[in-house]
Amino acid sequence: MEHKKDLSRRAFLQQAGISGIALTIGYYWPAIGKSAGEIVCADDVTELMSWISIDVTGKVTIFNHRSEMGQGTWQAIPQIIAEELEVSMDQVNIQYVAAHPSKYGPQPTEGSFSVRGWYQQLLRVGASAREMLIEAAAKQWRVNPSECYAENGEVVHRGTGKRLSYGVLVKDAAQLKPPVDVKLKERKDYNIIGKPLHRKDAALKTNGTAMFGLDKKLPGMLYAVVERSPRFRGKVKSFDDSATRSVKGVKHVFKVRRPVFDIWCEGVAVVADSLWAAMQGRKLLKVEWDDTGFEHLSSEQIHARMQEDLNKFSSPESFETALKDSSAAIEAIYEMPYQSHSCMEPLNCIADVKDNSIEIWGPIQEATWVQADLSERLHVPIANVKVNMTFLGGGFGRKAFLDYPHEAALISKQIKAPVQVMWTREDDMSAGPFRSGALYRCRGGVDAQKKIFALQIVSAAQYFGAGADKHPEPQVLKENTGGIAGIIYDYYKTVPHFSFGSVPIKAPIPTMWWRAPGANTDAFACECFIDELAHLAKQDPLAFRRAHFAFGRYQALVDKLAEISNWKTRRKNDGWGVAITECFGSMVGQVVKVSRSPNLRIDKVFALIDCGWYVNPDTIRAQIEGSIIMALGAALNHATHFEEGRTVERNFHSYPMPRMNEIPEIEVHIMENDEKPGGVGEPGLPAFAPALCNAIFDLTGKRVRKLPFRLEDLT
CATH class of the missing domain: 3.30.365.10 (Aldehyde oxidase/xanthine dehydrogenase, molybdopterin binding domain)
Known part of the structure; x- marks a missing residue:
C-alpha cells in the first residue's frame, strides 16, 4: 500500500490509541473498545474495536494481525470475526496491521496457532462489536436491546421491522463500553464459519495486485x-x-x-x-x-558423527529386560537429510x-x-x-x-x-538456517497378544541454533520418559515399556524450524517402525495401530480412514501404506497407494484430518494438499548436502521441486466433531513419507529407511 493512497489506514495507525485492559491468561486478550475520548474517526471511518472499523456506508474493515504465507489466515481471522459480527465476507475488506503487541497481543505466525490459539478471542471481538451496535440502535429507537438483533450488517427491531445499518450506528456504538460477557453462537447456527468460502486473497494473487x-x-x-x-x-x-x-x-x-x-x-x-x-x-x-x-564438515562426516553419537545413549536396564522378554523383537536405523526452506519468494x-x-x-x-x-x-x-x-x-x-x-x-x-x-536464490539456499538431518535407532518388541511391549527410539541430530561447538555428553535414558514429535499420544499410555531420547551433534551448521518442526523427521522413523512392528506381529498395519489407541477420538479417526480409503479391500502385496501422526493439536491419517505400471508409481493419497472446530474446509484441503506435495519433494526430490563446510545445492537445478506430473491424486477428508480446534498449516506433512514407504514395503517387500530416495531405484 502506498501512503498517499491510503490516508484512512495511515490515520488509523497513527491515531489509534490503546484502551481497555490487556489481560494475560496464557496469552493476551485483545483490547476491544475505546472510551469516548479515544474514538478514531477519519475520512468517515470509525474504528469500533481493535480489529474492526466501519465507514458511513457500512463497509466493514477487519484488520488481520497475522502474516499470510499461503496458510489461509488472511481469510480465516476475518471469517471468524465476521460470523459473530453478523456480516457476510462480501461486506468485508481485509487489511494488515503493523506489529502492535499491546493492542493485538503476540503476532507470530508459527505452530499452526493462529486459529487454534485465537478463535475464542476473535469470536468475542465480533460478538462484542455486534452487541455495541445493537445497543446503539436500541438507544436511537428507545427500546430494550433484547428487542433487537443483527443480520447482514444491519440492526433490526423485532416489533416494528425497523432497520439501521452499521454505518449509521458505528459512531454512537464506539462511545459505548464494550460488554464484558457476550453470548457466542452455537456451531449449528453459523452462517459463514465452516463454509467453503472463496479466499479473498486469491483474486489479489491472480490479478497481480497482491503486495509481496x-x-x-x-x-x-x-x-x-x-x-x-x-x-x-x-x-x-x-x-x-x-x-x-x-x-x-x-x-x-x-x-x-x-x-x-x-x-x-x-x-x-x-x-x-x-x-x-x-x-x-x-x-x-x-x-x-x-x-x-x-569445522569445515562434509555430509559424510556429519553422518559419521551421528552414528558415533547414537552410541552415547545408555539404555535403562528395565527396558533391556522388557525387550528380551518380548515374544519377538527388531531393530532398525532411519536417516533423514538436511533440507533448505526454499520458499518460492526468496x-x-x-x-x-x-x-x-x-x-x-x-x-x-x-x-x-x-x-x-x-x-x-x-x-x-x-x-x-x-x-x-x-x-x-x-x-x-x-x-x-x-x-x-x-x-x-x-x-x-x-x-x-x-x-x-x-537475497538471490543462491543466497537463500546456501546460507541457511536449515532443517537438521537426523539419524534414528529404533528398537522394539511385541508380546504374545501381538501388541507393542517395548519401544525405544533415539536420535542424533543438530538442535535448533547456530550449531554446537562441543561433543555431547553421554545420554542416560530412563524408562517411560522422553518424547518424540508426531507420535500419537495414546502410545505413551498403551506401550508398557518405552524410552525416547535425542542427542545434539557437534556441527557449525545453523538449523531451525521447518514446516511441522520435529514431527517432520521424528514421525518418519516412528511411523515406519510402528509398521515394522505390525508386520513382526503379523497384524494388519491399520488394525495394529487401532489396537493401541485407547481414546475414542483416535479410534474414530482410524475407522473413518479405513472407510474413505476402502482399506478392507486391500490384498496381500497390493501396495497400501498407512501412517497416523499428531502435532499442533490435530491428528492426521494418510493412506498411500502405489503400484507398478511397469515402473513404481504413487497412485493416490487419502488424507484425513481431525482438527476439531474449523473455519474453512477449502483452506484445510488446500493446506493438506500443499503439505503432502512438500513432503513428497522432501521424500523423493531434494536434500541439502555439504562439502568442506559449503552447501552443495544452491538452486533448483540441483534441489528440484516436484513437478505437476509427479503429483498423485490427493483426496482430503475432514473429521466432524465438537473438539477444540487444532492446527492445519503443518500437521498434514509428517504422515506422508512414512505412509509412502510403508506402501512400498507392502508392494515390494523392501524397507525404505533413508530419505530422499528415487522410485525408479526400487523397481
Whole structure:
C-alpha cells in the first residue's frame, strides 16, 4: 500500500490509541473498545474495536494481525470475526496491521496457532462489536436491546421491522463500553464459519495486485545485495571493491553483519540505485574470507558423527529386560537429510532507519519478534519501531527468523536511506538456517497378544541454533520418559515399556524450524517402525495401530480412514501404506497407494484430518494438499548436502521441486466433531513419507529407511 493512497489506514495507525485492559491468561486478550475520548474517526471511518472499523456506508474493515504465507489466515481471522459480527465476507475488506503487541497481543505466525490459539478471542471481538451496535440502535429507537438483533450488517427491531445499518450506528456504538460477557453462537447456527468460502486473497494473487515483499517500493529507496561467506561462520578478512564501484549506479560498499542466534555472520553489502546494478557490482567484488576457528564438515562426516553419537545413549536396564522378554523383537536405523526452506519468494526486506525510529516492510512471519529484536539491538524505543507485513511467498519457519530484517536495518542505518535488501536464490539456499538431518535407532518388541511391549527410539541430530561447538555428553535414558514429535499420544499410555531420547551433534551448521518442526523427521522413523512392528506381529498395519489407541477420538479417526480409503479391500502385496501422526493439536491419517505400471508409481493419497472446530474446509484441503506435495519433494526430490563446510545445492537445478506430473491424486477428508480446534498449516506433512514407504514395503517387500530416495531405484 502506498501512503498517499491510503490516508484512512495511515490515520488509523497513527491515531489509534490503546484502551481497555490487556489481560494475560496464557496469552493476551485483545483490547476491544475505546472510551469516548479515544474514538478514531477519519475520512468517515470509525474504528469500533481493535480489529474492526466501519465507514458511513457500512463497509466493514477487519484488520488481520497475522502474516499470510499461503496458510489461509488472511481469510480465516476475518471469517471468524465476521460470523459473530453478523456480516457476510462480501461486506468485508481485509487489511494488515503493523506489529502492535499491546493492542493485538503476540503476532507470530508459527505452530499452526493462529486459529487454534485465537478463535475464542476473535469470536468475542465480533460478538462484542455486534452487541455495541445493537445497543446503539436500541438507544436511537428507545427500546430494550433484547428487542433487537443483527443480520447482514444491519440492526433490526423485532416489533416494528425497523432497520439501521452499521454505518449509521458505528459512531454512537464506539462511545459505548464494550460488554464484558457476550453470548457466542452455537456451531449449528453459523452462517459463514465452516463454509467453503472463496479466499479473498486469491483474486489479489491472480490479478497481480497482491503486495509481496518484492513488490513494495519507497521514494528514494536503494537496493542492496550482500556477498556472504560460502562457509557459515566465515569472517571478512579484506575486500577489494575497486571494480565494483566502477559499475554505474553503485553507491556504497561496506562490511555488514547479521545475527544468526548467538553468532554474527559477516558479509559485504553492495548498495546501488537498482537491483541490477547491485548484483552486477557484487559479481566484481573480491573478498578474502577468514575461515578459521570452526569445522569445515562434509555430509559424510556429519553422518559419521551421528552414528558415533547414537552410541552415547545408555539404555535403562528395565527396558533391556522388557525387550528380551518380548515374544519377538527388531531393530532398525532411519536417516533423514538436511533440507533448505526454499520458499518460492526468496528472502527480502525493506528498512528505513532514522535517528530514533525504524520502519520495516516485507514478508515477515513474526512481526512482534522483529519489532522487539530491532528495538533492543539498535536501542530504539519499541514504540518507534514499526514492522509492516506484506504477503509472503512461503515461509515454512525461515521467515520467522530475525536475521534478515536486522541486516536490512543495519544497511539502512549505514547509508541513511531506505533500502531493500534482496537475497538471490543462491543466497537463500546456501546460507541457511536449515532443517537438521537426523539419524534414528529404533528398537522394539511385541508380546504374545501381538501388541507393542517395548519401544525405544533415539536420535542424533543438530538442535535448533547456530550449531554446537562441543561433543555431547553421554545420554542416560530412563524408562517411560522422553518424547518424540508426531507420535500419537495414546502410545505413551498403551506401550508398557518405552524410552525416547535425542542427542545434539557437534556441527557449525545453523538449523531451525521447518514446516511441522520435529514431527517432520521424528514421525518418519516412528511411523515406519510402528509398521515394522505390525508386520513382526503379523497384524494388519491399520488394525495394529487401532489396537493401541485407547481414546475414542483416535479410534474414530482410524475407522473413518479405513472407510474413505476402502482399506478392507486391500490384498496381500497390493501396495497400501498407512501412517497416523499428531502435532499442533490435530491428528492426521494418510493412506498411500502405489503400484507398478511397469515402473513404481504413487497412485493416490487419502488424507484425513481431525482438527476439531474449523473455519474453512477449502483452506484445510488446500493446506493438506500443499503439505503432502512438500513432503513428497522432501521424500523423493531434494536434500541439502555439504562439502568442506559449503552447501552443495544452491538452486533448483540441483534441489528440484516436484513437478505437476509427479503429483498423485490427493483426496482430503475432514473429521466432524465438537473438539477444540487444532492446527492445519503443518500437521498434514509428517504422515506422508512414512505412509509412502510403508506402501512400498507392502508392494515390494523392501524397507525404505533413508530419505530422499528415487522410485525408479526400487523397481
